Amino acid sequence: MRFHQGAALDVIPRLSGPFDFLFIDCVKTEYEAYLDALLPKLEHGALIVCDNLLWGGKVAEGENDASTAALRKFNQRITTDPRLTTVILPLGDGTGLSVVN
Numbered sequence: 001m002r003f004h005q006g007a008a009l010d011v012i013p014r015l016s017g018p019f020d021f022l023f024i025d026c027v028k029t030e031y032e033a034y035l036d037a038l039l040p041k042l043e044h045g046a047l048i049v050c051d052n053l054l055w056g057g058k059v060a061e062g063e064n065d066a067s068t069a070a071l072r073k074f075n076q077r078i079t080t081d082p083r084l085t086t087v088i089l090p091l092g093d094g095t096g097l098s099v100v101n
Contacts, residue, residue, distance in 0.1 A: 009030065009033055009037065012037040017043075019038070019043065021046060021047050022046065022048045023048075028067035028070050031074040035077075045100060046100040047097065047098070048096070050095070051092075052071070053074070053088050053093070053094035054071075054088070054094025056093055058071075075096070078098055084101060085101060
């Protein structure tokens with residue numbers, strides 16, 4: 001096992017991959033940055049799990065604070081990106097499951 005110290009968005013570029021699993025649960029406005037940094041390092045068939053995608057119902061209720069707007073944009077992206085097959089489950093605050101095509 002290898003540990004890396006530092007802000008994840010600073011560490012990720014130094015990781016070589018490929019990876020077969022990604023869990024995203026971070027600052028909501030940074031979800032897309034994590035996906036952008038890691039998607040090229042994921043293998044075909046890799047599983048991406050994202051937490052809090054419904055954000056306590058705020059995403060559906062139309063609230064527009066920065067976190068909610070970022071999650072709404074991220075949800076739109078992962079459900080329409082042709083590189084991903086995605087489902088968002090109403091478990092907890094919303095769990096996204098994506099498979100890399």
